[in-house]
Amino acid sequence: MIQGKRILVSGGAGFLGSFLVARLATVNRVTVVDDLSTGRRENLRGIDCKLVKARAWGGAACALVKKGGFDYIVNCAANGYIPVSVARPWFDFENNLVQPVKLLETVRNLKKRPRVAVVSSAAVLGEVRSLPMRETDLCAPVSPYGAGKLGVEQYASVYASVYGVPVKTIRLFPLFGPRQRKQLIYDLLVKLHAPGPDLRVYGTGRERRDLMYVEDAAAGFAALLEKGAFDGSTVNLCTGKGVSVARVAEELMRASGIRKRIVYAGGMRAGDVKAMIGSTTRLKKSGFAAVTPFEEGIRRTVTWFRSVP
Ligand SMILES: NC(=O)c1ccc[n+]([C@@H]2O[C@H](COP(=O)([O-])OP(=O)(O)OC[C@H]3O[C@@H](n4cnc5c(N)ncnc54)[C@H](O)[C@@H]3O)[C@@H](O)[C@H]2O)c1
Known part of the structure; x- marks a missing residue:
């Protein structure tokens, strides 16, 4: 696992975010930015990290990115629930696509750029003809949530190829575990x-469903921060x-x-x-497998x- 780094995690008080922060904070300096809309302070109880209550990526959060000297930024903050995106598509679009692109834009303008990991979802694919679902498969999302996440993947790819921003997309399959309330x-x-x-x-x-236990997901996420390129590409985080x-x-x-x-x-x-x-083919290159x-x-x-x- 990466060690001794300064890491900013948006959405770190949420379900996945809090397990990821717990793992990273044992050997790194972690700052969490979370608006606590669905996340909870108590999820971070006993974890050695700093919590900044703010919207990602509003003025205060972007100021942190500019001044914080972070080595890594992880963007977990999002509406994480498909039915909310169906009921409130504009809310989902602003939160899940506009805000992550604001992060990429902020990082683009930095002299010393942190590595960025953005979180996507298997919902980008829609109903597929063949399994397992590969990162290169054609995407045809069937929800505003899936469309927004697909946008994030594509912006990440473009910010990497056009501007050289060091970014990768981690495409999560459904997770489960304690603290999940949806x-x-x-x-x-x-x-x-x-x-x-x-x-x-x-x-x-x-x-x-390809269901991954949340602590495995946090371990897999940490492995993907350490291994593999930040070249705009996408990697599935799944059990297969x-x-x-x-x-x-x-x-x-x-x-x-x-x-x-x-x-x-x-x-x-x-x-x-x-x-x-x-498909776990790309994931396996990081040496990680769910246990x-x-x-x-x-x-x-x-x-x-x-x-x-
Ligand atoms: N849980 C899953 O099964 C799953 C599957 C695929 C992808 N994902 C993605 O993983 C990420 C985390 O999901 P989760 O299940 O932990 O959801 P969650 O709702 O528990 O966590 C999201 C966190 O982000 C915070 N947040 C939301 N919008 C914010 C904003 N604009 N600014 C600051 N904080 C904000 C919330 O308060 C919460 O703490 C999301 O990007 C989600 O889309 C999750």
Whole structure:
């Protein structure tokens, strides 16, 4: 892992960001910039880092970039939830595309440029014909969120090739774990703990997701900061394996000790796709592979879920 560096992490008080900051801060000097819109101060409790409450990338955050002498900047800050982008596309566009490009533009104008990692999502691809999903596959997003993230990837590539900004895109596949208060696993846990005999699940149960436990994602992210070029290219951060929604529901019931009748509601929510499984070919070059078994990740997530008031 990189050591002794000055690192700025936007969105560092959020789900992924806080696990990444915890890992990096053990051997680096980390500053977090977060507006605490979905993130929480408590996610950073006990971690040796500085939290600046500000919008990324408004005036105060950009001033930090200009004066901070950072070696690395990680842009995690974003709306991280597809349904929000469907309900509020303009909000998503401003937060998820305009703001990261502002960061790239600020870095472009620096004499000593930090290395930048921007975060994208498998949602850039849309419904694909072949699996696993490679970084070079044609992208056809089906949500404002996916379109915004695709824009980020393309701007990162252009800022690297046209202006020489040292940037890479890390394309995340769905994550899960403690502190996540959205998406499939959290939604199912909430429903599982609600009264009633049925567990209503969107779709057919046959949809498949490449689910990575969040601490593995933080370790993989750190590996990608250390290894591989900052040349505008994109690398998947994924397990390479698909888990069906039916298996997720079963595993959650087993780990929770709550049994309900699963009722598949059919249909799909706007922005959802049938399968999302990533190729690990590029990721493997960093030497990283996910290590947490799916069942263990679920067990830790259930333990956390039960501990929150
Ligand atoms: N969690 C996943 O499964 C997943 C999958 C693919 C991609 N991603 C991407 O990973 C990143 C982190 O997602 P997450 O799941 O941790 O979400 P999250 O909502 O927990 O974290 C986002 C953090 O950014 C902060 N934030 C949002 N907009 C901001 C702004 N303009 N200025 C400052 N702070 C801001 C929030 O307060 C929060 O702390 C996002 O870019 C998301 O799109 C996540």
